[in-house]
Amino acid sequence: MSASVVVIGSINQDVTVTVDRFPEPGETLYTRSLSYRLGGKGANQAAAAAHAGARSSFVGRVGSDAAGPALCEELAGHGVDVTGLLVDEGTTGSAFITVSATGENTILIDAGANGRVTARQATEAAATLGRADVVVLQGEIPAAANAAAIAAARGAGARTILNLAPVYDIAPQDLAAVDILVVNETEAGLVLGRPAPSGTDEALGAAARLAERGPRRILITLGGAGAVWHDAFAADGPRGAHVEAIAAGPVVDTTGAGDASVGALAAALALGLDFERAVSQAMRAGSAAVLSAGAAASYGAIKSIEI
Incomplete structure (x- = not known):
């Protein structure tokens, strides 16, 4: 039986408006549409893993407001085990997204219950991990919870993927304990304390420098330019490559494409x-996710991985 993907992270109600163009500061525009959907990097990634054919479970928190139960039901509808999703007093996390006619987006986030995910909850979630399991983390829950999850996963021998988005001040020993680090070019620059890499050659260099911080493998996503990866522990020595973006069709909405990957x-x-x-499959999923509106709502286009 295949291993499981365990995502410990954020879940939001995405409030999305579409506009012809982004407003200028101080300007008021009418929207073309308004929607309320499942979101949050953690929930999106758990849903994408399930659509890609893995056993997927999610660990996180929603609030006691009306949005919480609805999001739990919607995430379960994507085939994700939500027994690790707790409900507490307060509000559910929210994201306020504006999508332009070209498919680009801007996002504002209120953490809500995501900010109350604890180190204890993360540690307990990792208690049943097997050596072949994959734990996925992001930057939308408290750093202490991520640190506890990284330590627990490492103790169990499970592999960890940290999508350091948004970037936070992660302790060097925690970053070094991560198996795979995933960032975009802007985030890569922030972690390294340098300008964001420009072009694939600079991105490959940035990936190699990130590997020097301890993660065994690095993936830097580059939007329409695809991605670069670096494997510091490849059988034939450290190596990396650029992967072209896949043009699957007209871009409708880029929201959640990175999470799909x-x-x-x-x-x-x-x-x-x-x-x-695995990187090739990630790129295919990200390309599929931009073909329709929403984050997890667009993941029906992700094809199950054939092995």
Whole structure:
């Protein structure tokens, strides 16, 4: 039986408006549409992993407001085990997203219950991990919870993927304990304390420098330019490559495309693919996710990984 993907992270209600163009400061515009959907990087990644064919479970928190139960039901509808999703007093996390006619987006986030995920909850979630399981983390829950999850996963021998988005001041020993680090070019620059890499050659160099911080493998996503990866522990020595973006069709909405890639990457690893092949599957999932509106709502286009 294949291993599981365990996502410990954020879940939000996405409030999305579409506009012809982004407003200028101080300007008021009418929207073209308004929607309320499941979101949050953690929930998105868990949903993407499930659509990609892995056994997927989610650990996190929602509030006691009306949004919480609805989001729990919606995430379960994507095939995700939500027994680790707790409900507490207060509000559910929210994201306020504006999508332009070209498919680009801006996002504002209120952490809500995501800010109350505890180190204890993360540690307990990791208690049943097996050596082949893959744990996925992001930057939308408290750093202490991520640190506890990284330590617990490492103790269990499970693999960890940290999508350091948004970037936070992670302790060097925690970053060094991560198996795979996933960032975009802006985040790569922030972690390194340098300008964001420009072009694939600079991105490959940035990936190699990130590997020097301890993670065994690095994936830097580059939007329409694809991605680069670096494997510091490849059998034939450290190596990396650029992967072209896949043009699957007209871009409708880029929201959640990166999360689709992370979820599919985790699924591919859990299903037994090596890192290079897993990156290819991640790129395919990200390309599929931009073909319709929403984050998890667009993941029906993600094809189950064949092994």
